[in-house]
Amino acid sequence: MATVIALVILGSVVLLDVVATVLLIRSSVPTPVQKTLQVVFIWIVPLIGSIAVIAILKETISTPRRHRGSGSSGNEGLPGIGPESESFRGHHGDHGGGGDVGHGDAGFGGH
Numbered sequence: 001m002a003t004v005i006a007l008v009i010l011g012s013v014v015l016l017d018v019v020a021t022v023l024l025i026r027s028s029v030p031t032p033v034q035k036t037l038q039v040v041f042i043w044i045v046p047l048i049g050s051i052a053v054i055a056i057l058k059e060t061i062s063t064p065r066r067h068r069g070s071g072s073s074g075n076e077g078l079p080g081i082g083p084e085s086e087s088f089r090g091h092h093g094d095h096g097g098g099g100d101v102g103h104g105d106a107g108f109g110g111h
Contacts, residue, residue, distance in 0.1 A: 013046050020050035027057050 008087050029035050073094040 013050075017042050017046055018049045020053045023057055024053055027060075 022040055024035060024038055024042070027035075029038070038053050042053055
């Protein structure tokens with residue numbers, strides 16, 4: 001039983017390393033030296049290295065991928081990330097007072 005658990009854990013770590021390596025190779029990291037060093041980091045420090053590289057790659061993605069379906073104008077982002085619509089005015093709605101500065105009510109009655 002312990003052997004099966006160890007094999008599942010090892011397989012999961014190897015799969016995560018493979019995913020991180022593929023994501024890194026397909027990324028637009030500026031230099032080949034950077035890619036090489038990050039791949040070495042992934043495989044020398046298996047779990048931590050792959051998680052760190054995946055997190056860094058997620059943070060460095062500058063433009064979201066857009067769906068090129070019918071009716072797409074090409075300037076829309078992902079939901080929650082793209083340009084704000086005219087009806088959306090901050091996460092509290094338009095309750096006056098110059099936007100979302102200070103919140104004011106702190107959960108006690110407020111506006």
